[in-house]
Amino acid sequence: MPNDTRRTEFHESVAAHGLKTGSAKTDRPIRVIGALMMIAGVVGAFVAYSASLSQSDLRDIASSQVLAIAFGVVAIVGVGFYLAAAIAQVLRLWLLRQLVDSKERTDQLAAALLPLAKADETADVTS
Helix, strand or coil: CCHHHHHHHHHHHHHHHCCCCCCCCCHHHHHHHHHHHHHHHHHHHHHHHHHHHCCCCHHHHHHHHHHHHHHHHHHHHHHHHHHHHHHHHHHHHHHHHHHHHHHHHHHHHHHHHHHHHHHHHHHHHHC
């Protein structure tokens, strides 16, 4: 089955069940903050490293290295924010898919059991 067909069926199924499909309000801002922190961390670390190249005192060089490491940590925290928001969005979609599949399976099971229930009712009436 082509992906477009599966995607269309999924959207129709979500609409038929009346499920909420939006993303959380905080996903986009957290991803933007994460991306900005990554950029600021990399640029800041590079600037601190470049500044340390022109210094001759070992204490100044060590201070620049500490600053570069701090900016590296900022970049890593930004990666964490970005990944957390991205993974939350993927998990939300996965959960929605599980919910739709579960409702479809429940409907199929109910439809399969309906003739059996009617047969039991008719058997009780005749006895």
